[in-house]
Amino acid sequence: AQASLITSEKMAALGALVAGIAHELNTPIGNSLLTATALADMVAQFKRKLADGGGVRKSTLEAHLADAGTACNIIATSLGKAADLITSFKQVAVDQTSDKRRTFALAGVLRDTLATYAAQLRRASCEVRVDVPETLEFDSYPGSVSQVVSNLINNAMLHAFEGRGRGIITITAAVLDDDTAELRFADNGVGMSSKTLNQIYDPFFTTKMGQGGSGLGMNIVYNIVTGVLKGTIRVESVPEHGTTVIIALPLRVPQPVAA
Ligand code: ADP
Numbered sequence: 001a002q003a004s005l006i007t008s009e010k011m012a013a014l015g016a017l018v019a020g021i022a023h024e025l026n027t028p029i030g031n032s033l034l035t036a037t038a039l040a041d042m043v044a045q046f047k048r049k050l051a052d053g054g055g056v057r058k059s060t061l062e063a064h065l066a067d068a069g070t071a072c073n074i075i076a077t078s079l080g081k082a083a084d085l086i087t088s089f090k091q092v093a094v095d096q097t098s099d100k101r102r103t104f105a106l107a108g109v110l111r112d113t114l115a116t117y118a119a120q121l122r123r124a125s126c127e128v129r130v131d132v133p134e135t136l137e138f139d140s141y142p143g144s145v146s147q148v149v150s151n152l153i154n155n156a157m158l159h160a161f162e163g164r165g166r167g168i169i170t171i172t173a174a175v176l177d178d179d180t181a182e183l184r185f186a187d188n189g190v191g192m193s194s195k196t197l198n199q200i201y202d203p204f205f206t207t208k209m210g211q212g213g214s215g216l217g218m219n220i221v222y223n224i225v226t227g228v229l230k231g232t233i234r235v236e237s238v239p240e241h242g243t244t245v246i247i248a249l250p251l252r253v254p255q256p257v258a259a
C-alpha cells in the first residue's frame with residue numbers, strides 16, 4: 001500500500017508537470033501558428049493581386065515586405081522560446097534513468113561539470129572558485145550531482161550582478177559528520193526578495209521570463225537533492241548581495257529496493 005501510495009503521488013506530480021509544460025508551450029506555439037497563418041493569408045492576397053494583372057506600387061510592396069519580415073521575426077522568437085523550454089524540460093527526464101550509483105570524488109565531478117560551462121562562464125564574466133577536498137567521496141549518483149551543479153551554475157550566471165564587475169561563484173564542501181557532507185554554492189549576484197525566496201522551488205516560477213528562465217531549475221534541483229540524493233537543501237539570499245544554496249548530502253545513498 002505504501003509503494004502504491006508513493007506511485008500515485010509520483011503520477012500526480014508528473015501529471016501536474018505535463019500540464020504545466022503544455023501550458024508553457026501553448027503561448028509560443030500558439031503565437032507562431034497565428035502569425036504563420038496571417039503571413040500565409042498575406043502572401044495569398046498578394047499573389048491574387050499580381051494574378052489580377054493590376055500592377056503593384058513599390059510602396060505597397062515595401063509595406064507588405066516589412067509586415068512579412070515582422071511576422072517572420074515573431075515566429076522565430078516564439079519558436080526560439082519553445083526550443084528553450086524544451087531544452088529545460090529535457091533536463092527533468094534525462095538523469096533519473098541513465099544515472100548509475102557508484103563511488104565518486106566530488107572534486108572530479110565538479111571539474112568535469114564546470115569544464116562544460118567554461119565558454120558560457122567567460123561570456124557571462126563569471127569566475128568559479130572551488131574549494132573542495134580531493135578526498136571527499138560519495139557512494140551515490142554522480143549524474144544527479146552533476147545536474148544539480150549545472151542548474152546552480154546556470155542560475156548563478158543568469159543572476160550575476162551585471163555592471164558590478166565579475167560574477168564570483170564559490171563552491172565549497174565540507175564533511176559534517178560520518179554520514180553527511182555539506183555543499184555550498186555562493187554567488188555575489190542580484191540576490192532575491194523573501195517573496196521570491198518563498199517561491200523558488202515552485203515549478204514554472206521565474207522572474208526571468210523571456211530571458212532564458214523556465215522556472216524549472218530550482219524545482220529540478222529540489223527534486224534531485226531530496227528524491228535521488230536523499231539530502232536537504234536551503235537557500236539564503238540578500239538582495240543586491242548574493243545567494244547561497246546550502247545542500248546537505250548523505251555520503252552513502254543506499255541501493256533502492258526494487259519495486
Ligand atoms: P529560472 O532560473 O529558470 O528562472 P529557477 O527555478 O532556477 O528558474 O529559479 C526561480 C527563480 O528564483 C528565478 O527566476 C530567480 O528569481 C530566483 N533565483 C534562482 N537562483 C537565483 C540566484 N542564484 N540568484 C538570484 N535569484 C535566483
